[in-house]
Amino acid sequence: MAQNGILQSSLAKKYAMAVTGLFLCLFLVGHLAGNLQLLTAASDGGRQFNEYAKFMTTFPAVKVLSYLTYFSVLFHLVDGVVLSLQNRKARPVRYAMERASTNAGWSSRNMMLLGTIVLVFLVTHMQNFWWQMHFGEVAMIDYDGESVKDLYTVVAAFFNPEMNRWALPAIGLYLLGQFALGFHLWHGFSSGFQSVGLRHPRYTNIISCLGKAFSVLVPVLFSAIVVFMYITQA
Amino acid sequence: MDFTLKIWRQEGPQEQGRMETYPVTGITGDMSFLEMMDVLNDQLIRDGQDPVAFDHDCREGICGMCSMFINGEAHGPNRKTTTCQLHMRSFKDGETIYIEPWRAAAFPVVKDLAVDRSAFDRIIQSGGYVSVNSSGNPLDANAIPVPKADADDAFNAATCIGCGACVATCKNASAMLFVSAKVSQFALLPQGQPERMSRVQRMVDQMDKEGFGNCTNTGACEVECPKGISLDNIARMNRDYLKSKVTGE
Structure with a gap:
């Protein structure tokens, strides 16, 4: 069975899960670094953010990374579903009494649920911003003779309760998405290292601590930016 | 009572x-x-x-x-x-x-409460052994030096009694802890080296064929294992399997 294809074996599927997941962690760092510019964007009318957005959508190396990101998201999703279906099949009759919380953490037992919430958030998130930037109608703004899409105004308007009556529920979904992402990473970050066999008495604790810090810091900062944009415009 | x-x-x-x-x-x-x-x-x-x-x-x-x-x-x-x-x-x-x-x-x-655990036997049969053709004149075991730490880890892996608690407790009914212990007990010792790469492939392939679930690294197996088999073994098996596939050995 495993000889037929690279992803036939259970371990290969886990390697793919780990590699795509850890790559997406790198994507989160980059995305967060970009978003942090929104905290100071009001001071220059969003110029720095808009120029950054243009760079991110046109620079060839970033293009390659973005396609890798789309691929990773889709692969992580499909691979995760396949693994979950196999796991369900591996236990056709459930226990009448199960005390799973005594031996494993909640997030590690609910990666599929957490991933699904993140996916729902991701779809709405991409529709709201990615789709607008790439295919929607975004006003152009002129910076020293260079015409740039004014993505900042789109983002600011989206989180402005006077411009968007759905701003508050959208922020609620955003926070829920970040909450799920945090718990997904709480297990996923260090689990990825274990899946590819990167475990060592000297480094495993460091990886685990790094993963926990990452899983708290990234969603909290993403959420803080959104809450900041809402409060400063409310 | x-x-x-x-x-x-x-x-x-x-x-x-x-x-x-x-x-x-x-x-x-x-x-x-x-x-x-x-x-x-x-x-x-x-x-x-x-x-x-x-x-x-x-x-x-x-x-x-x-x-x-x-x-x-x-x-x-x-x-x-x-x-x-x-x-x-x-x-x-x-x-x-x-x-x-x-x-x-x-x-x-x-x-009732008795289950057929012969899937474990078939996994062992697929590679859980060392092929040594005995000459009838075996070398003294002490002629092959083994570092104490490796001997301890190999012994700890070998304490797995194959009860299946890892499978029973895993939310995915995965046999990774059992298989990794059986892979590790040889992978850590000099005698296990010649077949190390083919062994891990054959045992993992057999594990998949038997219909066990996949590992989510929840760690429940390690907690519930009556012999305290460590997740280190699963990481070692993940490494060895990856290496065997990359090097094509």
Whole structure:
């Protein structure tokens, strides 16, 4: 069975899960670094953010990374579903009494649920911003003779309760998405290292601590930016 | 002590199973869980009923034969303890105790609480050995130096008794802890090196064929393992399998 294809074996599927997941962690760092510019964007009318957005959508190396990101998201999703279906099949009759919380953490037992919430958030998130930037109608703004899409105004308007009556529920979904992402990473970050066999008495604790810090810091900062944009415009 | 037992009863592999309730009385705290089951079966036989089938052998905690998912945990509530070494003093008088068989597609129920764990045997047959053609004039074992740390890790991996608690407790019914222990006990020693890469491939492939689930790294297996087999073994197997696929050995 495993000889037929690279992803036939259970371990290969886990390697793919780990590699795509850890790559997406790198994507989160980059995305967060970009978003942090929104905290100071009001001071220059969003110029720095808009120029950054243009760079991110046109620079060839970033293009390659973005396609890798789309691929990773889709692969992580499909691979995760396949693994979950196999796991369900591996236990056709459930226990009448199960005390799973005594031996494993909640997030590690609910990666599929957490991933699904993140996916729902991701779809709405991409529709709201990615789709607008790439295919929607975004006003152009002129910076020293260079015409740039004014993505900042789109983002600011989206989180402005006077411009968007759905701003508050959208922020609620955003926070829920970040909450799920945090718990997904709480297990996923260090689990990825274990899946590819990167475990060592000297480094495993460091990886685990790094993963926990990452899983708290990234969603909290993403959420803080959104809450900041809402409060400063409310 | 008196208990109310809720036990999975299933006449045969193809029959429909169900939970049934049995009261047991006159149990002492010093009885092992299996002895409590013996008392129940004695009562059932006296009443002309079918006794509950369950696996057991050495009753010394070393054979890996006893199983049972007790009150939602493999081998019951105590850590690093097989069911035969679990005593009734670990339960409260009057308690209701759920007793179920290991639940996994790869471990079909034979009858009641006894499951067929021969999937583990087939995994061992696929590569859990060292092919040494004995000359009848074996070298002194001490002629091959083994670092103490490696010997300890190999020994710890080899303490796996193959009971299947890892599979039973894993939310995915994955056999990764068992297979990784059996891979590691050879991978850590000089004698295991010649077949190291082919062994891990064959054993993982057989594991997949048997229909066990995939590893989510929840760590539940390590917690519930009566022998305390470490997740280090799973990481080692992940490394070796990756290496074997990359190098094509």
